[in-house]
Amino acid sequence: MSNFSLLSNIGWQSFFQQQLSLEEWESAIVARVVEQHRSEITVTTDTSTMNIPITHSMPSVVVGDWILLDPEMKLLRILERKTCFQRKAPGSKVKHQLISANIDTAFIVCSMNEDFSLNRIERFLALVNEAGAEPVIVLSKSDLSGSPEDFINDVRKLDHHLMVEAANCLDLESVSKLQPWLAPGNTIGVLGSSGVGKSTLINTLLGAEQQSTGSIREDDAKGRHTTTRRSLIALSSGAMILDTPGMREIQLADAKEGIAATFADIEELAQNCRYADCQHNGEPGCAVRAAIDSGTLDERRLNNYHKLLREEAINSATLKEKRDKDKALGKFYKRTLDESYKLKGR
Ligand SMILES: Nc1nc2c(ncn2[C@@H]2O[C@H](COP(=O)(O)OP(=O)(O)O)[C@@H](O)[C@H]2O)c(=O)[nH]1
Numbered sequence: 001m002s003n004f005s006l007l008s009n010i011g012w013q014s015f016f017q018q019q020l021s022l023e024e025w026e027s028a029i030v031a032r033v034v035e036q037h038r039s040e041i042t043v044t045t046d047t048s049t050m051n052i053p054i055t056h057s058m059p060s061v062v063v064g065d066w067i068l069l070d071p072e073m074k075l076l077r078i079l080e081r082k083t084c085f086q087r088k089a090p091g092s093k094v095k096h097q098l099i100s101a102n103i104d105t106a107f108i109v110c111s112m113n114e115d116f117s118l119n120r121i122e123r124f125l126a127l128v129n130e131a132g133a134e135p136v137i138v139l140s141k142s143d144l145s146g147s148p149e150d151f152i153n154d155v156r157k158l159d160h161h162l163m164v165e166a167a168n169c170l171d172l173e174s175v176s177k178l179q180p181w182l183a184p185g186n187t188i189g190v191l192g193s194s195g196v197g198k199s200t201l202i203n204t205l206l207g208a209e210q211q212s213t214g215s216i217r218e219d220d221a222k223g224r225h226t227t228t229r230r231s232l233i234a235l236s237s238g239a240m241i242l243d244t245p246g247m248r249e250i251q252l253a254d255a256k257e258g259i260a261a262t263f264a265d266i267e268e269l270a271q272n273c274r275y276a277d278c279q280h281n282g283e284p285g286c287a288v289r290a291a292i293d294s295g296t297l298d299e300r301r302l303n304n305y306h307k308l309l310r311e312e313a314i315n316s317a318t319l320k321e322k323r324d325k326d327k328a329l330g331k332f333y334k335r336t337l338d339e340s341y342k343l344k345g346r
């Protein structure tokens with residue numbers, strides 16, 4: 001039997017506990033996936049950390065997952081995910097890629113320099129809202145910015161309920177603002193383009209150089225991309241934290257609800273447009289255009305909303321087509337197999 005109070009140090013919550021049958025409660029080993037490699041995963045149990053080889057028959061697990069193991073350390077099953085981050089795989093037209101599971105809070109890191117982009121923050125927000133995690137916007141490099149307040153206000157304008165903190169990721173006192181989200185049992189995912197300070201933030205919180213950081217050329221604000229491993233790390237506060245490298249290109253797919261939640265203001269305004277199918281493109285009686293004209297809604301925000309919706313629709317359609325094809329192909333194989341068995345049986 002696993003020691004559940006020790007597991008709470010690595011993010012175990014009642015949501016997962018409730019999924020265990022009596023038998024699993026008594027005999028299964030509970031473990032959390034903390035790292036993924038090409039041919040094995042690293043998992044942490046209540047007592048130790050070990051590697052488990054990935055086999056072909058194994059369902060795909062992702063960092064953050066809670067799994068049940070038998071005494072031989074064979075995977076029994078994956079527990080239902082509380083939250084799940086996924087994106088369309090970069091480069092590929094038709095694949096979903098799981099990024100992480102069971103993230104409670106997502107730090108969306110954005111630096112306060114030429115790289116600052118409200119469009120990008122909205123894109124990450126759609127991803128986080130779709131996953132079901134709580135977003136916190138972390139505006140980094142406050143020490144290099146002359147006017148952090150302006151950046152904070154710009155982000156607040158997106159949504160007044162949004163949590164926004166400006167910080168110097170190199171400074172422990174500054175990042176201690178994030179303390180409310182570092183509570184024991186909370187799992188945090190750190191998102192953001194490369195070079196914004198994700199690894200630096202984690203290092204400062206850890207007080208050690210565990211994550212490699214890349215130097216940034218200040219002139220063009222292009223960060224180098226150095227973190228290659230995704231690992232879930234325990235902080236001394238009792239929270240778990242995950243760096244999510246390689247997020248240069250996140251394409252939204254199957255994220256309609258996430259987009260709707262991110263742009264709830266526009267969706268609400270649209271309820272008052274004269275036509276139910278209003279595209280907010282100059283139709284008469286458009287409440288969204290009226291909000292832009294009166295200055296309460298940014299035209300940029302409406303454009304980005306449309307852009308993300310279009311992108312999501314295209315990507316979701318390609319993914320659906322691929323799924324349908326796979327299903328049809330699966331049926332075809334099964335039919336040919338059944339027929340060949342029938343033939344052999346004769
Ligand atoms: N001055 C300053 N530099 C920072 C801050 N955050 C990150 N950096 C620097 O920016 C570069 C990229 O940081 P890194 O953590 O590797 O970015 P990542 O790609 O998001 O993980 C490094 O040289 C960091 O030292 C900050 O808040 N202030």
Ligand SMILES: [Mg+2]
Nearest residue numbers: 198199226227
């Ligand atoms: Mg990094």
Ligand SMILES: [Zn+2]
Nearest residue numbers: 273278280286
């Ligand atoms: Zn309209």
